[in-house]
Amino acid sequence: MLRTLTAAAMLAAAPAAAHDAHEKQAGQDWPFEVVNIAPNLFMLEGRGGNVGVLTGDDRTFIIDDKFADNAEQIRAAIQSVEGNAVGYVVNTHWHGDHTGGNASFGDQATIIAHENVRQRLSTDQQSEIFDRSTPASPEEAWPVVTFTRDVTLHLNGQTAHVEHIPNAHTDGDAVIYFAEADVLHMGDIFFNQSFPFIDTSSGGSIDGFIAGLARGLEIAGEDTTIMPGHGPLATRADLQAAHDLAVMLRDRVQASIDEGLTLEETLADNPLADLDEDYAGFMDSETLVNILYPDLTEGRSSQN
Template identity: 45%
Template sequence: MRHALSALAIIAMSGTSAFAQRDFDQVEIKTTEVAEGVYMLEGAGGNIGLSVGADGAFVIDDQFAPLSGKIMAAIAEVTDKPVEFVINTHYHGDHTGGNEAFGEAGAHIVAHDNVRKRMKEPNILPDGSTAPPSPDGALPIITFSEAMSFHWNGQDIHVWHQSAAHTDGDAVIYFKDANVVHMGDLMINGGYPFVDINSGGVLSGYVAYYEKVLSKVDEDVKIIPGHGALASKADLESYMAMLNEVRSRIQAEIDAGKTEDEAVAADPLSGLNEKWGQGFISGEAMTRAAYKSLTAEHQADHDH
């Protein structure tokens, strides 16, 4: 199957437009306290991070526009303070769809420079179709290039972008005092990552993020992935080992002179797919994305 990326993944990237037919009425928002004053909210789309305290609510990602009311209600169950900041881990619609509603309610939207840039433009989806630009009210009004910090609710909250990985606008959010990290879609707990090549994604960019996070945290850290269950340091270590193995195996196929289809036919991720290939991204989709990314990186190196 050529288009091995799941329909759900394609829909998620496109934001609310492709989700018009979906019935959001059945979605319930689940709230889990992961550390004192820090929560993970799950619904449909990317996992949401939430910091509450005297200064006001600080939100990481906001899923789809039709869920904004439910998400706001779930936040109101935890705090009576308004949402002052929403930070996006990247631009995909299942993480930014609620921006407009939160912005209208008074929140300041924050993201990497490239998130604003991509949200302002039509974007090519994995199936080749095009998603329209985001509404002006959904755009980040504060952007950063490499790093920024918030000193909020008694927390030092560090945000950084190292390089292109999932997209070219990824951000990690680290609550140093609470010992919590939100990885965005740099980590899909229990499944292969989606390297969004059309959005500047680069397979080799992921590991540097993992190494930096692992250098900062202790054994008790709680990691909020972009999708999937709350994760531990050991989970992130095994995720990094998996991705290094994927890269090694696909590079071996490239070095052997195989075409992309020949590499897929060789089933190079056999033994990994049983654990990692059951989610958004199949083993074939991971193989194709890794092949495309690694060959593009090789070409870029030669061009320089």
């Protein structure tokens, strides 16, 4: 049974300096909820990416840690479910709405991520999509344990399989499957009930994104509970819907390319416009065309 607890305080508004791609979230108040998925396993939902929390005798294990100014709220949420101190953090990718709390937790917790996450957090990053730069994170925020393909953690009565998904949302994505609980955290490869964001400046691609969703569908069974990177707790059917949406987005933009339309002509025609009503949020159809068209032309050429 799912149990949702509304936190006593609303998330404070703060500039989204940790990652400019989520700048639209600044200046707003967001409800903060603790969703009980299974015994000792929770999802923290609200501003920033969804955080997975596994409590138990081995110290608390969290997946992602939102923005820097959310660290104390994450600690308070963990205490509200009688969890102990955070001992392990897995980052699903490098973006600041998922790694902003690393510096706060890093002095007492082991931070684990794909090797590309450490590389990107330790160097200045430039977003061509938003024409903004993100400075390197402080060293205490860098992962100290990195992997290339996968790693397995045995903590608090759960076997957590962490698997790299290449060139999807970014080049450092990971999904985490809790075998005993049958719970899957997809990170930002899964935006539930909204348009996806493919960060091509960070090595992401629509083809890799779709492949990542397909991999999630391979892992998930009919009864698997799925934590998306953003949006409400989900089912396998929700993940399938996100996969089908991503395929539709790619195919519509590809059809414009196949017709010989330029980027400007595709933007004017906007083959995704009718989807805004149901899926626009952080991403809208025009921004997606600006991302997908170069990815399907220049991006594919550079990968061949």
